[in-house]
Amino acid sequence: MPWFLHLALRQLFPPGKRFPAFATVSILGVGLGVASLLIVQTVMNGFGEEHRLRIRESFGDCQVTGAAPIERPEALAKQLAASPEVASASPYAEGPALARNGDFSGIAQVRGIDPTDPAQPARKYVYGGSFDELDDGRIILGAGLARALRVRIGDRIEIWSPAMAERAEKGKAPLPAEFEVCAVIVTGFTEVDNAAALIPLRRFREIWNLGPRAHGLTLRLKQPALAEATAGRLAVGHPELRFRPWQDIKKDFLAAIRFEKTMLFFLMFIITLVASFSIGSTLFSAVIRRSREVGVLASLGAARWQIVALFGLQGLLIGALGTLLGFVLTWTILACRDGILGMINRLFGGGDMVANIYLFSKVPLHYDATDFVIASAFTLLTTAIAGLVPALWAAGRKPSEAMRDA
C-alpha cells in the first residue's frame, strides 16, 4: 500500500479512537445524500413502471385503428396474431353513450370487449363484483361513473347510444339498452375510471349497428418495451391502418413522469452536493490544522503529488464509503417503506395516500442500475473535488510557511 494511502486511512480512522468524528459525520452526510437520491429515484421508477404497466393494460401494447371501422376484424386479428412478435390480438369497439339511472346520468365511454379472453386486463382492476359475470345483459363500470350514476353491483342502468338517435330520426321508437352492473373497476386513470363502461363486443355491435365490424384491435406483444419498433414492422403492408404503440398513446403523461424524475434527481443531487461542500470545508480545516504535518512531510521528501494524493484520497474514501452506506440505507429504508409510510400516515392522519391517491396497494419500486451508477459517479466526483481543493492548496505551500503558520 502506498504510504500516502496508509496515512490517509490512519488520519480518517485514527487508531485508539472509538468514534472518529470527522470520518463518521462526513460518511454519514454523504450516505444520507446518496440514500435520498436513490430512494427518490427508485420510488419514482416504481411509479413510472406501475403507470407504464397500467397504460399497457388499459390500452394494450399496441392499438390498431383505421379511418373507418375495420371490416373483418377477426380475420385481421388472426393474421396479426400469427406474427412471432404478437402474443394475442382481439377486436374491440368503443363509442360514447349516455348512461342513465333514473334522475342520474353520465357520459360513458362504452367499450365492447371479448369477455371470454382470459388475458383481458380489466380483470385485474375489478374493485367489486365479478368480471366473469359479464354477458349480454350485464355491464362493468368504472368506479367514477358508478358513483356519478349512484349505482352499486346488481343495480340496473340504461345506455343510450348515438345509433338510437338514428332510429328516432327514422321514426322508430328509440329504446335504451338495459344492463345490470356486475362489476366496478378502478384503474387509477381518472379519465378511464370516470367514463369506462365494458360490455361484450357482440352486444356493442347490436346497439351501435356495427354489424361484423370493429373499431380497432388491441395487440399484446411478446416484448412490450419494443412496441414502437414492432408497431413499425407490423404496419408494413397495412397502409390503411394505424398502429399506435403504448408509448405513443400516453406520450405526454410518460414525458411528464420522465421530467418529474429528472427534476427530482436534480433536487436530490443538491443534497449530495451540500454534503460534499461540508466535507470540503471540514477537510479544509483539517488541512489547515495539519499545516505543520504538511511541512514535515515535505521535509521528509514527500512530492507535491503525494501530498495532494494524501488529502485527495481522504475525500475520495469518504465519498466511496458514504456511497456504500447510501446503498445500504436505500435498500434498508425501501425494504421497510410500507412500515415507514404507515407510521407517517398514523402520525399525520393522512390515511393510506398510496392506496387512496395512487391506487397502488404498496409503494411501488423499481431498482435501476443506471441510477446507482450515476449517483455513485456524481458522489465520487464531488467528494474527490471537495478533497482535492484543500489538498492542492496544502501542496502548493512552501514547507517553511506551512510549518511556521501551523
Next chain:
Amino acid sequence: MPDVVLQARGLTKAFAAPAGPLPVLTDVSLEIFAGDSVSIRGSSGSGKTTLLQLLGGLDQPDSGEVLILAPDTSLVAPHSSLGRGVGFVFQNYQLMPELTALENVALAARIAGVPSEAATAEARSLLTQVGLGARLEHLPSKLSGGECQRVAIARALVNRPSVILADEPTGNLDERTGAEIMDLLLGVVAERGAALILVTHSREFAERATRRFVLSGGVLTPA
C-alpha cells in the same frame, strides 16, 4: 581533508513587512564536512530557524546558494535531496500523531522509496538503537517528550543522510532529558558518519559541537 557535505555561499534572506523588507540573513556562508558537528547560537528571532530551513531546502534564499552531498556523492540543491541528503530534528518533534513510533520512522524511509519491509526493519533497528525497542507500537500521545524526540532522531537518520539539521532539539525538554537527548544525538550521528548542524539557545549544548557559530544581526560569525 574530509569531504564537503554541505556548502552555503552568500545566503541572503529578507521577509516582507509593512515597513519594507526585513533582512534576516546577510551574506551567510558555511561549509560543513563529513562527520562535522556545528552549533549555531543566537537570540530568539535572530534567524537561526530560517538559516536551517535554507540549508535544508525548506525555503529558498533571496540570493546565494546551498549545495548538499546527495547519496550519489554529487553536490545538489537541498530541496532536490529532501529526506535523503538531509534529515531534520525539530523542537516540537513533529511526529505524525496517528502513526506509531515504528510507523513514524518507517514513513520517512517509505517516502524516500524504500520498500515497506526494509523500511520497517531499518526503523525497528534504529528505534532499538535510540532505546525505544519496547515502545515501537506506541502512538506519540503515549510517549514522553524525550521519547518523542528519540523517535524524531531515529526518523532523521533512517535514510542515512549526510547532514542532520537539528532545530532546538532540547527546547521542549527538561534539563536532564535534554542532556540525554544531546548525548544520544551527538553519539548516534557520529556513529553513522553524518554531519550535525545544531541550532540552540543553550551555551552548554553548543559547546559540545566541534565548531561553533553565533548568528547575530543576520550575520554568522565563529564563536
